[in-house]
Amino acid sequence: MTFRLRLSEMPAQAAACAVVFALLPSCASVPLQQGTSLGSYAGMAVSGGSLTKAKLRVNSPAVLAAQTVRIVPTTVENAGGGSFDAKDLALLTNAVDRALCMGLSDRFNVVGQNQPADLVVHATVTDIVATNRAVAATSTVATLGASVAFVPLPRIPIGLGGLSAEAEVVGQDGSQQAAMIWSRGANMLTTKARISSVGDAYSLSSAFGADFSRMLVKGQDPFKTTSSVRLMQKIRASFGSDPKDAACRAFGPAPGIKGAVAGQLGLPPGWSDKGAAASR
Structure with missing residues (x-):
């Protein structure tokens, strides 16, 4: 038997969905996962x-006095x-x-792997909460169908993934100048x-990179300050334009419009x- 949803039934359907979603967790809970990669x-x-x-x-003081930074490629520590x-x-x-390179270039000169730098950044992925691919596929189909019918529909809040990571910055003498342990889960509205x-861990990677780099750019807790990001520079970079610092080209261009699609x-x-x- 085939069921067809009439336009007059859409508001009731949307309301029913809202009630169901309200009874479910709207985001994945990802605990802070301390690894072993930080010096302290x-x-x-x-x-x-x-x-x-x-x-x-x-x-x-040490972070704000620095002018150059080098990024050691991110590693994975037993994630999954x-x-x-x-x-x-x-x-x-x-x-x-x-994401780190894009954020850090807002104030620092990011140099290549073989060049000396005032600060050296290294991040580690400590945990990945897997996205349920079957639920993600169902959610995508439902969302695309709702978009065609002009009925906004959030993502199905089941099988959401997440990311846990940590990073530190060391000075030329090898001493730790900044460190962060970070975790975040996907949510039904914005991920x-x-x-x-x-999929969700990948989507959240830019948020981690932005938070950590903002801490270094400002020299303070990034969650308690507002950002003065060079907006146009970041918009161009996100759409695949060449980054400000040549060293950032090593990480390839952002997916841009193709990635958004x-x-x-x-x-x-x-x-x-x-x-x-x-x-x-």
Whole structure:
């Protein structure tokens, strides 16, 4: 038997969906996952926002006095116990590096891997909460169908993924100048469903990179300050334009418009993101 939803029934259908969604968690809960990559975990203060959990510390005078920074490629520490595809993990870690480079270039001169720098940044993915691909596919189909009917429909709040990561900054003498432990789960309103086990973690990688780089740019807790981001520069970079610092080209261009379309269609990250540049 085939059922057809008449236009007059759409408001009632939307209301019913809203009631069901209200009874379910609207975002994935991802605990802070402390790894072993930081030189020190001492003196970190609890912070974070409405969606993000974090602990951090920053030596403001040392960070604000620095002019150059080098990014060591992000690594993965036992995230998922080896259950994720290596190519997906490479895209995820590179997306973290790309976001860090974009954010740090707002104030610092980002230099290449073989060049000296005042500060050295290294991030580690400590946990990935897998996205349920079947639910993501169902959610994408439902959302696209609702869009055609002009009925806004949030993502199905089941099988949401998440990301936990940590990063630190060391000075030329090897001493830690800033550190952060960070976690965030996908939510049904702002995180587009991607049919990939790392889809949500990939989508959240830019948020982690932005939070950590903002802490260094401002020299203070990024969750308690407003950002003075060079908006046009970041808009151009997000749409695939050349980054301000040549060193950032090592992480490849942002997926741009193709990536935005892929996100709307629920396609895996690899459909639009080609990863690091070949010369890296």
